[in-house]
Amino acid sequence: MKPAPPKIAPAKRTVVPPEPEFTSQEALKLVRVLVIALVVPLVFEIVAWFTPTQTNLAAACVRSGMQWVLTHGLHEGNRDVYLAREGWLFSHAEINRLVHAKRENNETQAQLTALASRLKAQETSLLVVLIPGRAALYPEQIRDGRYTGPVRLKEENTTVSELKAAGIDVMDMTDALWEFRDRQQVFFAQDSHWTPEAMKAVALAVNKQVREKLPRLASAETPIINATILEQVDSGDLSRRLDPLNAARLLGDEGADLIAIQGIAPSAQSPIVLHGGGLLRVFDDPQLSFGGGGESPRAGFATQLGMLFGRPVDVRGMPQAGEGYEDKKLVIWLLPMTELVP
Structure with a gap:
């Protein structure tokens, strides 16, 4: 038979608290909190609909803060941009290209060959100017080491040889820009475009080539121009891909001294056509890096080349199918190597 449990002293008894009551005032407070939690993001989203960038400010602020922590605390970029040494930024596509990651086929070589055939039929010369990628010229920023030359894909030399054979x-x-980088910087650290100094060096090389092979196309007279030095600053398009809201706070700005030239405006009547993309427009287009906003400063490759030629050039975008070249004597295509051999 079980012994009877001892009686609990009244002083040791536990008082069970009454069940909490959910009052109307507390319910109203909870509803208000839920409404605010739903309305505030909705207000930010509605505001984004009426802003030019259509950016949700709340989400952008959170992303900006997290990216600052990743960059300065963990030395990490994001899924689009790799944070390398000394504050250099590279797109992951640049690095994937060098490690032979799987990539889509490119038809640029076939397009070049077809264009050369068309131009040859009308006795027009074609000059292709290939500009290397940033990762090819600054591999030590990605992986520490001593590099005796640019990092190139073996397909590059093969493709160039095939173009010359055509x-x-x-x-x-x-190779020329690899040597040039020992004297001056070729590319910006936080921007995908080349520097004004590298652009001028390439323009000088092109001018020399054209004057040697087609001397009649370049003028011996010095044109009358009006030059202005512009000091531009920009955080860089790669930095903006890390933090679209406040890129300057993330890694700071970079500067560029541009020489804006008036008097060599592009002309459709020029016998020289100049094709190109971002490298051609970077210091002329106010929507691109170092453009400065407002009117175009006319400090880009086309202006530099026109000044060296002593005559304007016919500036166009990337070549289009069926594009006409009547009365043209020379077509120059400023082409990144990454587009020829992706």
């Missing part, structure tokens, strides 16, 4: 005049500026 009768195309090719200027591969990779």
